[in-house]
Amino acid sequence: MSPRFTDLVAHLPASVPFVGPETQERARGRRFRARIGANENGFGPSPLAIEAMRRAAADIWKYADPENHELREAIAARHGVRLDNVVVGEGIDGLLGLAVRLVVAPGTKVVTSLGAYPTFNFHVAGFGGDLVRVPYAHDREDWRGLLDAARQCGAALIYLANPDNPMGTWWPAADIEAMAAAVPERALVCLDEAYVDFMDASLEPRIDIESSRVIRFRTFSKAFGMAGARIGYALGPAGVMREFEKIRNHYGVNLVAQAGALASLGDAGHLPRIRSAVAAARDRIGAIVGTHGLAVLPSATNFVAVDTGRDGAFARRLLDGLLARDVFVRMPGVAPLDRTIRIGCGLDSELDVPAAELPAALDAACQT
Ligand SMILES: Cc1ncc(COP(=O)(O)O)c(C=O)c1O
Known part of the structure; x- marks a missing residue:
């Protein structure tokens, strides 16, 4: 006999709003090299x-x-x-x-x-x-x-x-x-x-x-x-x-x-420091994807929505290609937002990974 769950809980789907990168790493058996998918701030705390x-x-x-x-x-x-x-x-x-x-x-x-x-x-x-x-x-x-x-x-x-x-x-x-x-x-x-x-x-x-x-x-x-x-x-x-x-x-x-x-x-210098580091990282993401003909949406955040200019199926293939190449990123779930993938700001050393892997991921997405 099952416990007496409320009707509400018994009928809820077992969904998780965001599957964590650690869960994905366990499933892949491998760590990501760039953790830029959860809108975390890799520049760190004060x-x-x-x-x-x-x-x-x-x-x-x-x-x-x-x-x-x-x-x-x-x-x-x-x-x-x-x-x-x-x-x-x-x-x-x-x-x-x-x-x-x-x-x-x-x-x-x-x-x-x-x-x-x-x-x-x-x-x-x-x-x-x-x-x-x-x-x-x-x-x-x-x-x-x-x-x-x-x-x-x-x-x-x-x-x-x-x-x-x-x-x-x-x-x-x-x-x-x-x-x-x-x-x-x-x-x-x-x-x-x-x-x-x-x-x-x-x-x-x-x-x-x-x-x-x-x-x-x-x-x-x-x-x-x-x-x-x-x-x-x-x-x-x-x-x-x-x-x-x-x-x-x-x-x-x-x-x-x-x-x-x-x-x-109490650290008055922290936010200005972070804002300028994040602005520079946004520019770099724009430059990385721009080299391959992709545009970015204007962003006031620490991530950038990259417009693939194609549909959700294409963006999903590109996302999968990046994940397979150890770049943890995410994308919106519904059209028309799902034509984009979301790349987070991070240290230069992390953004080096998508910079190196994007061409192959794009090729793979185009060929499928
Ligand atoms: C719009 C929005 N609200 C809230 C959160 C989560 O904030 P917290 O870490 O304070 O729970 C996020 C994190 O990605 C977010 O994007």
């Missing part, structure tokens, strides 16, 4: 963060402060908000799960873009929500279309990533501010800003967090280079953030991650 984490390791016998107080104070100061506008959690992925749980019951309508970040969809499915997907417009998430769809179906939640994954495209601050001002009554927007730290802070949307119906999600995984630490935060109206307290995993954030995140925020 040296101050590494030092703080080293010191914190000796205190790992302690539970971390469940209120993340010191870190929340630093985050609140960074964004000019109050302490009760900030929730710290196990990366954006963990926080998105909580946001979904706050408002989604079986049958609740949720709006996102067709081909947008799948981990959000995974959480919605996990709580029985009913996803409505709006097509991208010119390779950008269509914020007006998302709002229209939300009004029509009475959505409780709307998801938008700005800048976007998987395309790397973005909306200027004025558009996001216009979106925030037009959120349908009783709906909430999840504004996923995982990549916003790669942009200059002056380009960020200005949203009065207390009077909006927007939750902004930030992470230490991307520009701060701490993906393995699993730490991020949400900013939102105090009344919404208070509800997170009822359901969050109070001891879920680890002590080392807290120390690293706090030290990162």
Whole structure:
């Protein structure tokens, strides 16, 4: 006899939003030579963060402060908000799960873009929500279309990533501010800003967090280079953030991650350094693929969508060719986004690998 799983869980497909590179390496029996497929930041964390984490390791016998107080104070100061506008959690992925749980019951309508970040969809499915997907417009998430769809179906939640994954495209601050001002009554927007730290802070949307119906999600995984630490935060109206307290995993954030995140925020030179390294790597990726007649989409992130100019089947063959040649990259799952493959920024030594392997992978893709 099987245990009494809920109907919801019993009927969920056993899906994983992203199969990790380690899983692929185990299946191949070989390591990748370039790990540039998961939008990690190979330039690494701030040296101050590494030092703080080293010191914190000796205190790992302690539970971390469940209120993340010191870190929340630093985050609140960074964004000019109050302490009760900030929730710290196990990366954006963990926080998105909580946001979904706050408002989604079986049958609740949720709006996102067709081909947008799948981990959000995974959480919605996990709580029985009913996803409505709006097509991208010119390779950008269509914020007006998302709002229209939300009004029509009475959505409780709307998801938008700005800048976007998987395309790397973005909306200027004025558009996001216009979106925030037009959120349908009783709906909430999840504004996923995982990549916003790669942009200059002056380009960020200005949203009065207390009077909006927007939750902004930030992470230490991307520009701060701490993906393995699993730490991020949400900013939102105090009344919404208070509800997170009822359901969050109070001891879920680890002590080392807290120390690293706090030290990162104290290193004023880190983000400018990372932004210029990432911009140079984006240019290099453009040059590598440009030599072979491929174009790149404009990107405000630490990855570049390379437009194969062909269909999804061709892009898949190219991706497989690169994987077979030890280059870990990924591609979007649905048309028309799946004409692209996504190449992440990395150290020069890593980008040397696709530079060397792309010609053979392209030849193989063309011949099949
Ligand atoms: C749009 C987007 N949101 C969230 C995440 C995950 O962030 P975290 O590591 O904070 O869970 C990613 C990682 O690739 C992402 O692309």
